[in-house]
Amino acid sequence: MKIDLKIRRFNPTTKNGREPYYQAYSIEASEGMTVLEALMSIAAAQDPTLSFRRSCRSSICGSCAIKINGFTKLACSTQIIPEHEKAHEMVLEPIANHTVLKDLIVDFDPFWKKLDKVKPYLMPPETQPEGRTKEVHISEKDAEAIDHAQKCIMCGSCNSECNALEIEKKYLGPAALAKAWRFVGDVREEGGRKRLGRLSDDHGIWDCVRCVHCVEYCPKGVEPLTAIERLRSRAIQEGIKDNHGAKHVEAMVNSVKKVGRLDEAAMTFKTLGLLRSLGMIPFGLKMEMHGKMPHPHLFPQIKKIDEVRTIYAEIKRKNKNAKKKPKG
Ligand code: SF4
Ligand code: SF4
Ligand code: FES
Numbered sequence: 001m002k003i004d005l006k007i008r009r010f011n012p013t014t015k016n017g018r019e020p021y022y023q024a025y026s027i028e029a030s031e032g033m034t035v036l037e038a039l040m041s042i043a044a045a046q047d048p049t050l051s052f053r054r055s056c057r058s059s060i061c062g063s064c065a066i067k068i069n070g071f072t073k074l075a076c077s078t079q080i081i082p083e084h085e086k087a088h089e090m091v092l093e094p095i096a097n098h099t100v101l102k103d104l105i106v107d108f109d110p111f112w113k114k115l116d117k118v119k120p121y122l123m124p125p126e127t128q129p130e131g132r133t134k135e136v137h138i139s140e141k142d143a144e145a146i147d148h149a150q151k152c153i154m155c156g157s158c159n160s161e162c163n164a165l166e167i168e169k170k171y172l173g174p175a176a177l178a179k180a181w182r183f184v185g186d187v188r189e190e191g192g193r194k195r196l197g198r199l200s201d202d203h204g205i206w207d208c209v210r211c212v213h214c215v216e217y218c219p220k221g222v223e224p225l226t227a228i229e230r231l232r233s234r235a236i237q238e239g240i241k242d243n244h245g246a247k248h249v250e251a252m253v254n255s256v257k258k259v260g261r262l263d264e265a266a267m268t269f270k271t272l273g274l275l276r277s278l279g280m281i282p283f284g285l286k287m288e289m290h291g292k293m294p295h296p297h298l299f300p301q302i303k304k305i306d307e308v309r310t311i312y313a314e315i316k317r318k319n320k321n322a323k324k325k326p327k328g
Helices: 035-045 080-087 109-117 140-151 157-161 163-167 174-184 192-199 213-217 224-237 244-259 264-278 281-289 305-324
Strands: 002-009 021-028 065-068 071-074 091-093 100-102
Touching: 002 035, 002 080, 021 035, 035 080, 065 157, 071 157, 071 213, 109 174, 140 174, 140 224, 157 174, 157 213, 174 192, 174 224, 192 224, 213 224, 224 244, 244 264, 244 305
Parallel strands: 002 091
Antiparallel strands: 002 021, 065 071, 065 091
16 A cells, blocks of 8 residues: 655754655555564665664664644554544644754653653662661552553654643653652651652652643553652652642642632632742733733632532541551
């Protein structure tokens, strides 16, 4: 079957490649052919200047993530014929949220630097507890809590589709945070609290806007958002609350407890505090002009507030009982 492809080209070292452009190719696709095999056949038979990354060809090394018809996927595990039948076209582009170096190859340096920032290794206690002479075994249940985060192949697909990263380049991003959970969630880890403190700083766990793209696009089921939510809960449990994210969560919980709904008018003030809220005045005026400003009178207490408070009391009781239960 003949398939026409459009591939985004870019080569800053040549005069006509300095601006990205799309080049058309055509291939004879066979049943089961992957997008990576199509790229390799173009490079071998039609255009040796076409640049892309690949190594294992078996969804293991994470090298070949690209955008296929607008969605980030591994080229080596995506069959070209069904993909073409679905989209009625075949447009290949480099992944997003990364600087393009040439054609489909992007700069992974910032990706590795962010990974480095979360210190991707286990921090065991500096001195072993007295009497410990053997290796530490972890239970199946404890291993399960971090299992999903161990599957990462560092392909960058999650970062490519991350809405928060698109807006804020300094955000650590889903791949690095999934790796952070891999170690914070490990029962053998001792440096967890310190790590959580750093991860709660600006551009860490609280930058995520929970769009779920990182879960949707991860080819390995790592679920970075699950990791981020676990990191957030753990940080709050550890009392790391002097940051906008934790304050925002607390403001939400308290607002529902107080009036039975989210009092958006009070949320900004409670999250940012007086000084930073004043800095939001220009933004507030803009919202007002567009009819988007939440007004206090829109959030009166609901009628059956007692029922909401009963739920809170029940959660508190359950948490208290759970803390009392001996671990093991
Ligand atoms: S859920 Fe959070 S980390 Fe995941 S893609 Fe969306 S904003 Fe990024
Ligand atoms: S979390 Fe998934 S999508 Fe993100 S880098 Fe790891 S394997 Fe790739
Ligand atoms: S070539 Fe290794 S994951 Fe695709």
